Amino acid sequence: MYKKTFSICMMIMLSCLMIISAASADDSKAYWVAADNSPVSTVKLSSDTGTIIRLMAPVPEGKVLNAYSFVISYNENAVEVSDVLAPPDAAIAPASINLNTPGEIIANGFSVKGVEGEAEIAILDISIKSKKSGSSSLSATFSAYGTDANKQFIPEAELLTLSAE
Numbered sequence: 001m002y003k004k005t006f007s008i009c010m011m012i013m014l015s016c017l018m019i020i021s022a023a024s025a026d027d028s029k030a031y032w033v034a035a036d037n038s039p040v041s042t043v044k045l046s047s048d049t050g051t052i053i054r055l056m057a058p059v060p061e062g063k064v065l066n067a068y069s070f071v072i073s074y075n076e077n078a079v080e081v082s083d084v085l086a087p088p089d090a091a092i093a094p095a096s097i098n099l100n101t102p103g104e105i106i107a108n109g110f111s112v113k114g115v116e117g118e119a120e121i122a123i124l125d126i127s128i129k130s131k132k133s134g135s136s137s138l139s140a141t142f143s144a145y146g147t148d149a150n151k152q153f154i155p156e157a158e159l160l161t162l163s164a165e
Helices: 002-027
Strands: 029-033 044-047 051-059 062-074 078-084 094-098 102-116 118-131 134-148 159-164
Touching: 002 029, 029 062, 029 134, 044 051, 051 062, 062 118, 078 102, 094 118, 102 118, 118 159
Parallel strands: 044 159
Antiparallel strands: 029 051, 051 118, 062 102, 062 134, 078 118, 094 102, 134 159
């Protein structure tokens, strides 16, 4: 009887932990928005006009974001990045934006005060247009995101699909 009760309790605890970790994972996703701040997973590009997209990221409840660092990767043969700027409402503006490597945008930012969670913050605005028809993608990979080196809560970034006619 004891073994059966113990097994049932363990299964319930594991199920609860899986639900909690799944909910936490959803809260820690960085994502892309259009110029009107609506979330996007696909953007149609033109070769004539630049399209502005924004990288957004969460600061979970009870956490403080003081610094971040990330790389955005794209196909430089398919996409032209015409401008990369700090959003006007950026809580922590990028201190450095590096465009020296074709197909990569490297950025980092920091703030002594930081941003307390729970919050959604604008990280970077990118103006892009197509070089040729077809589809490609834009990905962001955070290498640092947290209070300090020991208190990281790095978000996983959603992939942005780019479509050009």
